Every structure is written in C-alpha cells, then in structure tokens.
Amino acid sequence: MIPALMPTYNRADLVFDHGNGAWLVTADGRRFLDFGAGIATSSLGHDHPHLVGAIAAQAARVIHVSNLYRVPQAERLAERLVAATFADSVFFCNSGAEANEGMVKAMRKTMHDTGRPERFRVICFEGAFHGRTLAMLSATGNAKYLHGFGPVVDGFDHVPFNNMNAVRDAIGPATAGILIEPVQGEGGVRPAQLQFLRALRAVCDEYGILLGMDEVQCGMGRSGRLFAHQWSGIEPDVMSAAKGIAGGFPMGAVLAREQVARHLTPGTHGTTFGGSPLACAAANAVLDVMLEPGFLAEVDRKARRLWADLTTLAAEFPDVIEGVRGAGLLLGLKCVVPNTELQQAATAEGLLSITAGDNVLRLAPPLVITDEDCAQAIAMLRRAALRCRPSAGRIAAK
Ligand SMILES: *Cc1c(COP(=O)(O)O)cnc(C)c1O
Numbered sequence: 446m447i448p449a450l451m452p453t454y455n456r457a458d459l460v461f462d463h464g465n466g467a468w469l470v471t472a473d474g475r476r477f478l479d480f481g482a483g484i485a486t487s488s489l490g491h492d493h494p495h496l497v498g499a500i501a502a503q504a505a506r507v508i509h510v511s512n513l514y515r516v517p518q519a520e521r522l523a524e525r526l527v528a529a530t531f532a533d534s535v536f537f538c539n540s541g542a543e544a545n546e547g548m549v550k551a552m553r554k555t556m557h558d559t560g561r562p563e564r565f566r567v568i569c570f571e572g573a574f575h576g577r578t579l580a581m582l583s584a585t586g587n588a589k590y591l592h593g594f595g596p597v598v599d600g601f602d603h604v605p606f607n608n609m610n611a612v613r614d615a616i617g618p619a620t621a622g623i624l625i626e627p628v629q630g631e632g633g634v635r636p637a638q639l640q641f642l643r644a645l646r647a648v649c650d651e652y653g654i655l656l657g658m659d660e661v662q663c664g665m666g667r668s669g670r671l672f673a674h675q676w677s678g679i680e681p682d683v684m685s686a687a688k689g690i691a692g693g694f695p696m697g698a699v700l701a702r703e704q705v706a707r708h709l710t711p712g713t714h715g716t717t718f719g720g721s722p723l724a725c726a727a728a729n730a731v732l733d734v735m736l737e738p739g740f741l742a743e744v745d746r747k748a749r750r751l752w753a754d755l756t757t758l759a760a761e762f763p764d765v766i767e768g769v770r771g772a773g774l775l776l777g778l779k780c781v782v783p784n785t786e787l788q789q790a791a792t793a794e795g796l797l798s799i800t801a802g803d804n805v806l807r808l809a810p811p812l813v814i815t816d817e818d819c820a821q822a823i824a825m826l827r828r829a830a831l832r833c834r835p836s837a838g839r840i841a842a843k
Contacts, residue, residue, distance in 0.1 A: 457792065464491025467814045469797070477792075478822055480810045481799045485630065485662050485775060488689030489734055490811035496692045496730045503726035511717060518725035525732055529671055531680035532700035536709065537720030541661035541687035542576025544697030547714060548685045549580065549600075549624070551701055552655045554708040556621045564621040564654070570606045572632030572802060575624070575659055584624060607637060609644045616648070622655030622682070623648075627673035627772075630662035633803030634770050634777025639677040646679040655705065658684040661697070665689040666735045666812050668773035669745030676772070689812075694727035735812070744812050747819060748773045751808075754823045762830040770805070774812060777805040778826075782833045790829035796822055 459477070461469045467490050469477045482488065489496050503518070510516065523535040538544055549567055556564040567584065569575070575584040582590050583598035591597060602620075604611035606629065623645055629635040649656040658681040663673040665686055670676055672684065683705045687697035697719070701709075718724075734740060752769060755776060759766040765787065767779040780787050784806045791798050791806075801807040810818070 466490045466492075467811045467818045475795075477795050477797050478810075478818060478825065479797045480808045480822055481797045482689075482809050482811045483693055484688065484799060485667060485809035486688045487693045488665060488667070488812050489692045489731060490813045493692065493734070493813070495734060496727060499726045499730035500694065500723065503723050506722070508723045509718070509721045512715065512720060516720055516722055516725065518722045518729060519720040522720075522725045522729050522732070525729070525736070526698070526700060529732075529736065530684075530700055531702065532684070532706075533703040534701055534706035536699040536701075536706075536714065537725065538697040538699070538716045539695050539718050539724075540576070540697045541659075541685065542578045542581045542697075543716070543719075544661065544685035544687050544699050545575045545581050545584065545624075545659055546578055547697075547699040547709075548657050548659075548683050548701075549584065550714060551683050551699060551705050551709055552622045552624075552657055553600075554713065555655060555705045558708045561621075563619055566600050566602055566617070566619045567621055567657070568602050568604060568612060568615050568623045570625055570629070571603055572606050572629050572635060573603075573624075573626060573659075574629070574631035575626075576661075606632075606635060607641045609641060609648070612645065612648060616652055616654070620652070620654055622657050624657040624659060626659045626661075626663060627677070628663035628668065628775055630775065630807070630809075631801055633779075633801050633805045634775060634807050635803070636673075636770065636772045642674060642677040643679050646681075649682070655682040657681060660684050661687040662809075663772065663775055665731070666741055666744055667775050667809070669741055669748055670773075671735065671741065673772060690731065691724055691727040692731045694724055696724045696728055740812075744774060747814060747816065748776070750816070751776065751819050751822075754819070755808075755826075758823060758826060758830065761827070762834065764835050765830045765833045771808075774808075774810055774814075776808040777801060778808070780804050780806055782835070787829060787833050790832040791826060793832070794825040794828045796825040796829070 460472045462472045469479045553565050575581040580598045584601045586603045604615045683701040690696050755769045770777045784800045784804045799807040
C-alpha cells in the first residue's frame with residue numbers, strides 16, 4: 446500500500462528531533478554534523494537565537510495578511526536587498542522554482558513591452574537545475590527529470606556550460622536572454638568560470654538581451670559574497686534567490702534592475718503567500734547576521750581552509766576521491782567510488798552530506814560552522830574514505 450506521505454523521495458531512515466548550530470540530534474539521541482543544511486538552506490544552522498527569536502516574535506503578532514496590504518517587513522527586506530545588490534526592485538515568493546518562473550516571466554514581459562515580442566526563448570546550460578515546475582523542468586532540460594511528464598514546455602535552449610562559442614551559436618532572433626547558475630549545484634557543484642560570466646554579460650549587451658542568474662543555491666552568502674556572481678565583477682539584469690534566504694523558512698525572491706522590474710505591473714504577476722510578515726521577519730533576521738561586518742569574510746576564510754583540507758584528503762585517497770570543486774561553502778567531492786557509497790560511509794561516521802550529479806558528493810554546511818566543526822567533518826570524511834577504499838572492500842569481502 447502507498448504511504449500516506451507521497452513517496453517522491455528515497456528518504457534516509459533518520460528522524461531529527463532538534464539541532465544546534467551545525468549539529469542535528471535524532472529522536473534516539475544520535476548526533477550528526479549537518480553538512481547538507483537541508484539542501485543548502487539552513488544557512489544559520491539550527492536553533493540560531495536571533496532567527497528563532499524573530500520568527501517567534503513575528504508569529505505572535507501577525508503571520509499572514511496577503512499582498513493586498515502593505516507589509517513593512519517586506520518593504521524593509523526589499524530595501525536592504527536593493528542596497529546590497531545590483532537590483533532596483535524585488536518580488537518575494539515561496540520557493541526557488543517559483544522565483545525562476547517569475548524571472549523568466551519578467552524576461553519575456555520585458556521583451557514584449559519593449560517591442561520585441563518574438564524574443565521569448567531563454568538559453569540555459571547543460572547540467573543546470575532550475576526547479577520542478579513544468580516550465581522549470583524544461584529550463585533544467587535533464588531527461589531524467591522530464592521523463593513521463595509529457596511535451597516539454599517550449600522556450601528553452603541548452604548549450605554546454607562554460608562554452609562561449611556554443612552560447613553565441615545559440616543566440617537567435619527569438620532569444621530573450623540567458624539563464625545561468627554561477628555555480629551549478631544539483632548538476633555537480635560546477636562553478637562557471639568568472640571569465641565566462643563576464644563574456645555572457647558582454648554578449649547580452651551586444652545583442653540587447655537579458656542576463657538572468659539563478660542564485661537559489663549559490664547565493665545568500667554561500668560563496669563567501671552575498672551573491673556568487675559578485676566574484677566576477679559583472680551584474681545580471683535579473684536574479685532569483687531562495688534556499689538560504691530565510692534560514693529554512695520557505696521563501697524565494699526575484700531581484701531585478703528597474704529596466705526589467707517595471708514591466709511586472711499590478712496584475713501581471715502574483716502570489717498569495719509570498720513576502721508575508723513572517724517570512725520577511727525570518728529573512729530580515731538572516732540578513733542581520735549575514736550583513737554584520739566580517740561575517741562573509743569569515744565564510745570565505747572557513748571555506749578556503751575546508752577546501753585545502755579536502756584537497757589534502759583527496760590526495761590521500763585518490764582511489765576514492767578524484768578532486769574538489771565548488772565555491773565558498775558549496776563544495777563538491779568528485780568521487781571515484783559511487784558518490785552514494787561515500788555518502789553512506791560518511792553518514793555512518795556521523796556526517797550528513799548531499800549527492801549531486803556527475804558522481805559528486807556535495808558539502809553545503811551552515812554558514813555558521815566553526816573551525817572545530819570543520820576539523821570534525823574532515824576526520825569523519827577520512828574515516829569514511831578509509832571504509833570506501835576499493836582495497837578495504839576486497840579485504841572485507843574475504
Ligand atoms: C533548489 C534549486 C531550485 C529549486 O528550488 P525549490 O525551492 O526546490 O523550488 C532552483 N534552482 C537552483 C539552482 C536550486 O538549487
């Protein structure tokens with residue numbers, strides 16, 4: 446018989462009762478170091494007093510009022526995001542896929558309203574992940590996710606990642622813009638070359654098309670900057686954020702330059718839940734922490750140290766780990782053994798991680814991890830790698 450909870454996930458048999466910082470504790474008292482952070486989402490870790498306090502205080506006042514009224518928490522959050530980024534205006538919604546839908550709608554509407562209605566197509570990249578709605582499945586373009594869901598939504602073209610010639614070849618009279626993750630997450634923790642991002646900006650300017658960025662996973666501090674594209678020195682025209690934006694409370698956002706945002710006029714786009722007082726109180730609390738002087742520099746410092754330790758580990762276990770990739774605290778171990786094998790061994794050692802495409806094991810810890818947490822994670826991974834050594838397997842099998 447089918448479980449009452451629809452079985453769309455193969456869940457690990459772990460029940461977490463509570464957490465603190467980067468640690469989660471099961472109902473039966475086992476402690477796990479959370480280097481998955483609820484898929485790069487619990488950015489401030491667990492039981493962060495400032496976030497918990499902000500949510501509790503707002504919940505006791507008013508949770509939801511709809512977007513038919515002014516929401517000061519949303520106005521303040523939008524002003525802060527505008528001040529910290531390229532954007533002039535922000536739309537709040539509830540998830541990454543919904544933010545990406547809003548971004549693509551904004552791109553199409555901009556073209557339509559500026560006399561180029563034939564330009565509706567968006568160039569996307571191989572290895573991308575943009576979400577699970579029908580249109581974002583099509584933007585993702587991965588056969589594994591599309592299979593069985595009928596005709597692909599039209600309007601998305603795919604080219605190889607980090608390949609400028611392919612991008613130029615794909616631009617046609619129907620192209621509205623380009624959509625890229627500055628660091629591909631689900632696809633295998635692959636960063637775009639900074640020079641590639643700069644070339645995308647230039648080609649968009651050359652053709653008068655829009656540059657859209659999906660920073661749902663790599664944004665909100667994870668790269669060591671507030672948004673990952675900031676490392677490249679260029680700016681998109683429109684961008685999505687979600688995952689870590691409210692520290693685990695569901696929220697998405699579309700950030701846009703005025704030239705794009707002004708086309709989403711009243712009645713053209715909407716959401717019932719998006720930008721509620723509660724969600725925005727959570728996101729404002731997250732921003733309070735992330736915008737504190739030194740916070741992002743500290744993320745960068747911890748990330749570089751972790752990267753160095755992981756590189757050493759990979760060199761120690763070349764028959765288990767081929768190499769390290771990623772940016773900031775979105776790190777991937779390209780595996781030689783199946784990534785699920787290393788993941789299971791790590792879980793057995795008390796370390797939670799996430800698999801990604803291209804046989805990569807993804808590490809996306811809370812941004813508040815301590816040096817001691819990192820040292821423990823490396824020790825756990827070392828023991829996990831020992832278990833996964835092909836030679837260890839052969840000895841065990843005898
Ligand atoms: C997770 C993710 C999404 C989808 O976000 P949901 O909140 O699951 O809809 C979109 N883009 C990227 C880059 C993501 O990592």
